[in-house]
Amino acid sequence: MPGPIQSLSRAAAILRLLAGGERRLGLSEVATSLDLAKGTAHGILRTLQLEGFVEQDPESGRYQLGAELLRLGQSYLDVHELRARALVWADDLARATGEQVYLGVLHQRGVLIVHHVFRPDDSRQVLEVGSMQPLHGTALGKVLLAYDPVARGELEGAELEAYTPRTLTDLADLDAECALTRERGWAGAVEETWEGVASAAALIRDRRRNPVGAVGVSGAVERVCEAGFVRPELVASVRDAARSISRDLGAARF
Amino acid sequence: MTHDQATPDRATHDPLTGDRTTGDRHRAGYVAAIDQGTTSSRCIVFGADGRIVSVEQQEHRQIFPQPGHVEHDGAEIWTRVRSVVRGALEKAGLTRHDIRAVGITNQRETTLLWDRHTGEPVHNALVWQDTRTEALCRELGRNVGQDRFRRETGLPLASYFAGPKIRWLLDNVEGLRERAEAGDILFGTMDTWVIWNLTGGPDGGVHVTDVTNASRTMLMNLHTLEWDARIAESMGVPMAVLPEIRSSAEVYGHAVGDLEGVPVASALGDQQAALFGQTCFDEGEAKSTYGTGTFLLLNTGERIVNSYHGLLTTVGYRIGGEKPVYALEGSIAVTGSLVQWLRDQLGIISTAAEIETLASTVEDNGGAYIVPAFSGLFAPYWRADARGVIAGLTRYVTKGHLARAVLEATAWQTREVVDAMEKDSGVQLTSLKVDGGMTSNNLLMQNIADVLDVPVERPYVAETTALGAAYAAGLAVGFWPDLATLRANWHRAAEWTPRMDDATRDREYRNWIKAVERTKGWVEDEEDDPSDH
Numbered sequence: 001m002p003g004p005i006q007s008l009s010r011a012a013a014i015l016r017l018l019a020g021g022e023r024r025l026g027l028s029e030v031a032t033s034l035d036l037a038k039g040t041a042h043g044i045l046r047t048l049q050l051e052g053f054v055e056q057d058p059e060s061g062r063y064q065l066g067a068e069l070l071r072l073g074q075s076y077l078d079v080h081e082l083r084a085r086a087l088v089w090a091d092d093l094a095r096a097t098g099e100q101v102y103l104g105v106l107h108q109r110g111v112l113i114v115h116h117v118f119r120p121d122d123s124r125q126v127l128e129v130g131s132m133q134p135l136h137g138t139a140l141g142k143v144l145l146a147y148d149p150v151a152r153g154e155l156e157g158a159e160l161e162a163y164t165p166r167t168l169t170d171l172a173d174l175d176a177e178c179a180l181t182r183e184r185g186w187a188g189a190v191e192e193t194w195e196g197v198a199s200a201a202a203l204i205r206d207r208r209r210n211p212v213g214a215v216g217v218s219g220a221v222e223r224v225c226e227a228g229f230v231r232p233e234l235v236a237s238v239r240d241a242a243r244s245i246s247r248d249l250g251a252a253r254f
Numbered sequence: 255m256t257h258d259q260a261t262p263d264r265a266t267h268d269p270l271t272g273d274r275t276t277g278d279r280h281r282a283g284y285v286a287a288i289d290q291g292t293t294s295s296r297c298i299v300f301g302a303d304g305r306i307v308s309v310e311q312q313e314h315r316q317i318f319p320q321p322g323h324v325e326h327d328g329a330e331i332w333t334r335v336r337s338v339v340r341g342a343l344e345k346a347g348l349t350r351h352d353i354r355a356v357g358i359t360n361q362r363e364t365t366l367l368w369d370r371h372t373g374e375p376v377h378n379a380l381v382w383q384d385t386r387t388e389a390l391c392r393e394l395g396r397n398v399g400q401d402r403f404r405r406e407t408g409l410p411l412a413s414y415f416a417g418p419k420i421r422w423l424l425d426n427v428e429g430l431r432e433r434a435e436a437g438d439i440l441f442g443t444m445d446t447w448v449i450w451n452l453t454g455g456p457d458g459g460v461h462v463t464d465v466t467n468a469s470r471t472m473l474m475n476l477h478t479l480e481w482d483a484r485i486a487e488s489m490g491v492p493m494a495v496l497p498e499i500r501s502s503a504e505v506y507g508h509a510v511g512d513l514e515g516v517p518v519a520s521a522l523g524d525q526q527a528a529l530f531g532q533t534c535f536d537e538g539e540a541k542s543t544y545g546t547g548t549f550l551l552l553n554t555g556e557r558i559v560n561s562y563h564g565l566l567t568t569v570g571y572r573i574g575g576e577k578p579v580y581a582l583e584g585s586i587a588v589t590g591s592l593v594q595w596l597r598d599q600l601g602i603i604s605t606a607a608e609i610e611t612l613a614s615t616v617e618d619n620g621g622a623y624i625v626p627a628f629s630g631l632f633a634p635y636w637r638a639d640a641r642g643v644i645a646g647l648t649r650y651v652t653k654g655h656l657a658r659a660v661l662e663a664t665a666w667q668t669r670e671v672v673d674a675m676e677k678d679s680g681v682q683l684t685s686l687k688v689d690g691g692m693t694s695n696n697l698l699m700q701n702i703a704d705v706l707d708v709p710v711e712r713p714y715v716a717e718t719t720a721l722g723a724a725y726a727a728g729l730a731v732g733f734w735p736d737l738a739t740l741r742a743n744w745h746r747a748a749e750w751t752p753r754m755d756d757a758t759r760d761r762e763y764r765n766w767i768k769a770v771e772r773t774k775g776w777v778e779d780e781e782d783d784p785s786d787h
Contacts, residue, residue, distance in 0.1 A: 083607070084607045088716060
């Protein structure tokens with residue numbers, strides 16, 4: 001086994017030094033206390049700065065821990081934050097398509113609905129926030145399967161339930177569908193969980209382009225599809241919404 | 255939530271409204287709304303179906319010359335307004351020829367005086383939050399107290415309202431009273447200032463306000479909808495400075511500049527605009543806007559309902575020559591700001607949205623209640639000597655329970671205002687329409703439905719305030735034919751139905767009231783209050 005990598009050990013020492021209380025240190029202070037050449041310390045600090053683990057005060061030139069370190073501990077995006085940021089775009093998607101909008105994230109072996117916007121026809125509808133949908137039978141689920149390896153891992157060795165004759169229950173078929181989803185950037189599901197219901201969904205990414213969830217529309221197959229396929233203008237609206245939400249997640253935190 | 259991105263216009267083919275189009279809607283037309291708010295000015299362009307085409311927003315400076323004083327620079331505000339109008343048109347790819355009308359909604363009560371010949375403000379605007387007129391208000395109450403003008407104006411003597419602010423400016427700006435009495439000075443709330451400037455300023459600008467803004471001056475008689483000369487005299491405000499009171503939806507004049515020739519056709523105070531944007535056109539309909547604070551308005555139709563439970567009586571709106579529609583208003587000082595307090599002062603959460611995550615880690619409040627009487631209890635109690643409490647603490651209580659108690663505090667405060675409204679008006683609420691940033695909090699919305707025991711409904715357009723101003727302006731020029739058309743634009747995006755059983759609701763309400771009792775009488779005299787220093 002090879003020995004420890006020296007520059008990584010030194011970087012760790014610098015982070016520990018900066019973490020010792022709420023303080024900012026100058027380059028020479030860092031170099032002196034760790035017994036490093038100034039040039040070496042500077043090289044490491046600059047790299048850490050590029051990664052966001054260290055920040056430099058523009059006025060004094062002193063260094064402090066960066067915000068990125070805090071985010072390392074937050075392995076997932078808060079779903080309520082996701083909803084707050086998606087609200088405007090989800091509303092707009094519902095009005096543009098005339099269909100119900102769902103936002104889902106991976107939860108255990110399914111899709112947890114974290115946001116739901118009614119179809120804008122004022123018919124009696126029930127808020128489905130907090131309910132679960134299957135990964136393998138919905139457009140939302142297929143998007144998560146296609147982009148999130150953790151989601152795909154959940155299905156390994158699982159018995160896939162056939163909700164309708166059209167449900168994909170063979171993992172090889174699902175993998176082919178996932179490849180198609182990645183290729184074209186969206187997933188569709190026509191009567192695969194519920195008879196008469198079709199859906200289309202696209203991926204939401206966070207600021208580091210990691211998959212965090214999916215947004216999609218769902219409605220009567222007669223409205224959503226044309227000749228057995230999801231209507232292209234509806235797909236375009238779904239993808240626009242996913243892009244807009246992703247862009248908003250990349251914005252500065254408030 | 256970010257509101258400042260433009261929502262792309264997909265109005266060319268709208269499956270929703272395609273088959274709903276009624277009458278003679280102008281297909282290529284748009285209506286603009288200027289929302290002159292406390293922290294920023296915005297211009298939003300709306301299409302015929304009420305959907306947003308573009309938004310432009312700019313903040314302006316908050317000026318704090320000393321504790322309790324809050325001012326805005328009137329000239330800066332006008333510059334911002336002009337700039338956001340231009341920006342919104344550019345973003346939408348439209349010109350003034352595409353805009354059928356422009357409407358105005360505004361922060362209420364903020365008071366500006368300016369020279370009618372030069373258009374220059376004689377002092378910064380005194381913002382509604384500014385408390386410098388507190389002593390003056392006590393003095394104006396004489397031996398009667400804060401309800402001296404309530405019968406005529408619907409308002410208690412409090413530092414928010416414009417009348418006493420005018421008096422303060424006349425008393426404190428050198429030589430101003432003489433100039434005012436000579437007719438050289440004009441007064442306006444922000445609607446008046448924006449309209450006067452839009453229509454030409456010193457060069458023929460119209461000096462008007464609408465009934466809703468006038469109803470927040472303490473100078474307008476709610477019954478006649480005219481300035482009350484007796485009150486103006488008691489308050490030391492010369493009638494010559496006052497604008498003409500007009501309805502909320504009529505053509506006041508035509509714009510010059512970027513919007514040249516466009517009819518300036520509506521003005522509504524922000525909360526009344528939200529009532530209008532939520533299409534609460536019938537008696538008994540109510541809306542609640544959840545932000546840092548919360549404002550609940552109930553449409554009381556043609557009735558002027560006097561409040562004996564600490565609410566304000568105000569004008570809801572008036573469309574042209576039609577009869578005015580009145581409203582009861584209840585405001586809750588601390589709602590979203592309690593979540594901010596948990597985030598910024600206690601550091602229990604790192605973003606406002608996380609309150610829901612934390613609250614969802616537990617099933618209930620664990621017996622804990624938070625009453626955020628940070629600066630006293632407001633409607634319906636009005637106890638300045640109250641201060642906040644966290645009650646019912648045991649070893650069992652976790653931060654999750656406290657997060658729940660934070661959300662429940664907003665729900666119970668809503669319940670108290672709704673109860674007061676029902677007592678004053680005799681009208682029983684059948685549903686509550688909500689808007690504002692906190693509507694993205696699912697747990698809170700469910701909780702409000704539970705404690706009110708009525709459905710809570712959220713519409714699509716979150717921008718109900720600007721939408722209300724646009725609706726009123728569009729009505730005035732015939733862009734929309736009638737209220738029924740506007741109502742058809744309202745669509746339910748979400749609905750929360752009550753799920754709490756009666757026994758739980760009654761027990762929890764009793765506990766909440768017990769907690770409220772414990773806030774009272776905390777401040778024994780004013781010297782005692784550390785938050786004043």
